Amino acid sequence: MKSFRSRGRTRSRTAIATAALVAGLSLTACQNDARPSASDPAGDQTSAGTPAPTASGSASSAATGGSSGSTSSSGGGSQSTDGGNGGSNGGGGGSSASGACTDANTKVVVSKVTRPINHLLLTVTNTGSGKCDAYGAPALRFDDEQSATQLVEDSRPQAVVSLAPGESAYAAISLTGEPGGETHGRTAQKLGVLFTPRSGSGSVGSPVVLRLPEGTFKDDNAAVTYWQSDMQDALGF
Numbered sequence: 001m002k003s004f005r006s007r008g009r010t011r012s013r014t015a016i017a018t019a020a021l022v023a024g025l026s027l028t029a030c031q032n033d034a035r036p037s038a039s040d041p042a043g044d045q046t047s048a049g050t051p052a053p054t055a056s057g058s059a060s061s062a063a064t065g066g067s068s069g070s071t072s073s074s075g076g077g078s079q080s081t082d083g084g085n086g087g088s089n090g091g092g093g094g095s096s097a098s099g100a101c102t103d104a105n106t107k108v109v110v111s112k113v114t115r116p117i118n119h120l121l122l123t124v125t126n127t128g129s130g131k132c133d134a135y136g137a138p139a140l141r142f143d144d145e146q147s148a149t150q151l152v153e154d155s156r157p158q159a160v161v162s163l164a165p166g167e168s169a170y171a172a173i174s175l176t177g178e179p180g181g182e183t184h185g186r187t188a189q190k191l192g193v194l195f196t197p198r199s200g201s202g203s204v205g206s207p208v209v210l211r212l213p214e215g216t217f218k219d220d221n222a223a224v225t226y227w228q229s230d231m232q233d234a235l236g237f
Contacts, residue, residue: 098162101132101169102195102205110173110191112213113235120173120216121235122193124227126163134161134169134227136196139203142188142218149173155225155237169227170234177221185219188212 105128111121126132140149152174161169177183191210194203228234 098131098133100195100197100204101126101134101163103208104128104205105132106163106195108193108208108210110193110210110212112216116174116235118175118217119235120175120213121231122171122173122224123168123231124163124170125168126165128165131162131164133198134163134195135198136200137224137226138171139194139196140173140224141192141194141207142212142222143190148194150223152223152225152237155228155234157226157228161227161229169229170231171227172225172234172237174221174223174237175216175218177219177223183219183221185217188216188218 101124105126107125107127109123109125111123113119113121122138124134124138137151137155141147142149152172155172163169176185189212191212193208193210195205196202197204225234225237
C-alpha cells in the first residue's frame with residue numbers, strides 16, 4: 001500500500017513537470033511569433049523609417065556632384081564673361097582707333113621762344129586713351145579777330161601727324177611779317193585754337209582759349225605752320 005502511494009506521488013510530480021515544460025515551450029513559441037519577420041508589414045515600416053547608411057552616402061555623393069557641377073557651370077560663366085570682356089576690349093580698340101585730335105582728348109599750351117624771334121610755339125599733347133590725328137594746321141584767332149590766322153603752306157607735312165597717348169605735336173606761330181607798310185601791329189591778350197577735321201573744312205570740337213605770354217605783339221602778317229611731329233621742324237619755318 002505504501003509503495004502504491006509512492007508511485008502515485010511520483011507520477012503526479014512527473015505530470016506537473018511535463019505540464020510546466022509544455023507551458024514554457026508554448027510561451028517561447030508565442031514570443032517568437034510576436035517578433036516581426038522580414039515579410040511582416042510592420043517590419044518593413046520600421047526599416048523604411050530609418051534611412052539606410054548606403055542611401056545616406058548616395059545622397060551625400062549626389063550633393064557633392066551637384067556642387068561640382070555648379071562650380072563647373074560658374075567656371076564656364078567666368079570664361080564667357082572674360083570672352084565678353086575681350087569683345088568689349090576689342091570694341092574699345094575699335095573706338096580708340098585714330099580720330100581727330102580735339103579739345104576733348106588733348107591739352108594745348110602756347111609758349112614764347114627765343115629763336116626764331118617773334119615766334120610762339122603751340123604744343124598739343126594727347127591726353128586720351130587712344131591715338132588721335134592732328135589733321136592739317138590749327139585754326140587760330142587772336143583776341144576778337146574775325147578771320148583765322150593765315151597758314152605757312154610750305155610747312156605742310158607729307159603725312160598726317162598721329163599721336164599716341166602722351167605724345168605731342170607742334171606748330172610754330174610767326175607773329176610779324178617783313179617790316180614796313182601798313183601791318184596794323186598791336187598787342188594781343190588771348191589766342192583761340194580750333195582743330196581741323198580730316199576733311200580739312202571747318203573745325204571739330206570746341207575752341208580752346210589760351211592766355212598769351214605778356215607783351216605778345218602781332219600784326220596782320222602773322223602765320224601758323226601745319227602740325228609737325230618734331231618741335232624743331234615746326235620752328236624751322
